[in-house]
Amino acid sequence: MPPLLRAAPGGLAFVDIETNGGPAQLESITEIGIVQVDEDGVREWSTLVRPASGIPDYIQRLTGIDNDMVADAPRFAEIADEVFDRLDGRLFIAHNARFDHGHLRAAFRRAGLDIRPQVLCTVKLSRRLFPEHRHHGLDHLITRHGLVVSDRHRALGDATLLWQFWQKIHDRFAPGHIEQQVRELIGHPSLPPHLDAEQLAGLPDAPGVYLFYGERDGQASLPLYVGKSTRLRSRVLSHFAADHQSDRELSLSQQVRRIDWIETAGEIGALLKEAELIKQLQPTHNRLLRRNRDLCTWRLATDIVGDWRLELLHAVDLDFGRHDDLFGLFRSRREAINRLRALARDHALCPPLLGLEKHTAGARCFDFQLKRCRGACNGGEAPAAHGLRLIEALHGLRLESWSWTGPIGLREGATLHVVDGWRYLGSAREEGELADVLERGRPTFDMDIYKILVKAVKHLPVVPLPAPKAPA
Structure with missing residues (x-):
């Protein structure tokens, strides 16, 4: 296998997409193919995608993908997380990369995700390495380098051709020469003028949380932003790429004076620490995970004559994890009522009986x-x-009830994330740390932590823990 690039410590992703011919602003992708290459080897992955509109006849003839094939395929939003994980932190390599990267990035934005990989176009790379040739389309590369065609104009087939091309050029050129050409094509992230590059010297490409600080009272102590990644170094450097897509991102990069980070055992630890720090520090550029003191839910109960009734309860008044009759988490009373009105309308329920309107009995x-x-x-x-x-x-809308009699540990690597009643108490690696975490007491219920933990208990090993001793 050709050597990996120092410029891409997270590995390589050879990518190709097929579309129905529509613009990136619409849901036009019909297929995605990715060949992942890293120190663990080579992995191939592909999926069909259901676009928002039909596939024209000429596209069907070119790709072999017809409307019947994508009729039951997932929408991009359904697979966005998986595609993100396969690309995040890797060098994105595609032929005419602006097309593939543009469509995927637009699709990620519609799904509420933002990915900023370093992008390498193999058309431009071929021009650099073979300037004597005039044409550098994929068919020309196939003929010129003797690439083996398995499924032309299908996403994985074309992505595999790019991986073959990559191997061919490493047979012909010294790795250092290819590295130099790639670095010049993808550019280097330019750090903000007030940020010392030495701060990034020890930044690992490992799971964790990173913190950006700005200047306050002459000190770099103002929390600006907290983020998480499974590859800290790649993610932090992506903030300082030259192609800022919004004034907010540009403003953030210009304000940064100091960067800190905390390594975690894995993705769950990073998610939990991110949510915890955002609520603790209240960074100016974080919005979605800010603390919400008006969190509420609907509780379904019966009255004295056996009729069902709903009551709105606030998180501060309730031990969420100990009840199995709670429905929905809402950031405000208005949001809860609006959701209930929508359910009443969709299911022909009576608004007065739900407590949404006043009503004269029998009318x-x-x-x-x-x-x-x-x-x-x-x-x-x-x-x-x-x-x-x-x-x-x-x-x-039913909330997950707490299935254990006391606290549990979720094992991620050598770390235990301690949880009780869907509340995150902390993480521990040693027995002494575990005792300290168990004695901290349970924090208030948090909606974002709850959502993380509900998914985590399905994937991480669960370790029952002893209940903390009551104070003497």
Whole structure:
């Protein structure tokens, strides 16, 4: 296998996509193929993608991908996380890379993700290495270098051709010469003028959290931004790429005076530490994970005559993990009520019986007159039937109850993430650290931590832990 580049410590990703011919602003991707190359070897991956519109006949003839083939394929948003993980931290290599990278980056943005890989175009690389040739299209490279075609105009087939081309040029040129050409083509991230490059000397390409600080009272102590990555160095350097896409990103890079980082055992540890630090430090450029003191949920209970009723409870008044009758997490009372109104409308539930409107007993509600209520308000529908439909409507919002009698540890590498009642107490590597974490007490319930932990318990080994001793 050709040597990896020092300019790409995270490895290489040879990428090709197929589209229905539409622009990047629309959901046009029909197939993605990726060949990952790193110290662990070579891995191939591909998937069909369902676009927002049909595939024209001429595209079907070119690629062999027709509308029937993508009818049951996932939308890009459904596979965005997996594609992100396969590309994140790697050198993105594609033929006419601006096309592939542009479509994928636009698709990631629609899915709420932002990826900033270093990008290498093999057309430009071929021109650098073989200036005597006029044409550098993929078909020309196939003929010129004797590349073996397996599935031309299919994403993985074309991505494999790029990997073959990469091996061919390493047979012909010294690795140092190729490294120099690649560095010149992908450029180097230019650090902000007030940031000392020495600060990055020890930054590892490992999982963890990074912290950007700006100037406050003459000191680099103002928290600007907290982020996480499975490859810290690559992610931090990507912030300082020359192609800032927004004034906010440019402003952040210009304000940075100091960078700190904390290594974690893996991705879950990074996610937990990121959420914890954002709420603790309140960085000026973080928005999504800021603390929310109005967190609330709907609780479903029965009254004295057995009718179902809903009550809105706030997180500060409730031990979330100990109940199995809670539905939805909402950042405000307004958000909770609006969601309940939407459920009432979609499932023909009676708004007065849900507590959304005042109502005279036995009278028809306004929604009944609009044929959006089945008459539970005036006896036209049995209360039990209305209650069952309410339970069905709420099913997708049901919160996970805590299944353990006490705290647990989620093992990630050599680290235990200590959790109790969906609250993150801390992480420990040694027995002494574990005892300290268990004695800290349980913090308030946090929605972002809850979402991380609900996924984590499905993937990480669970270790039951002893309950902390009560103070004497």
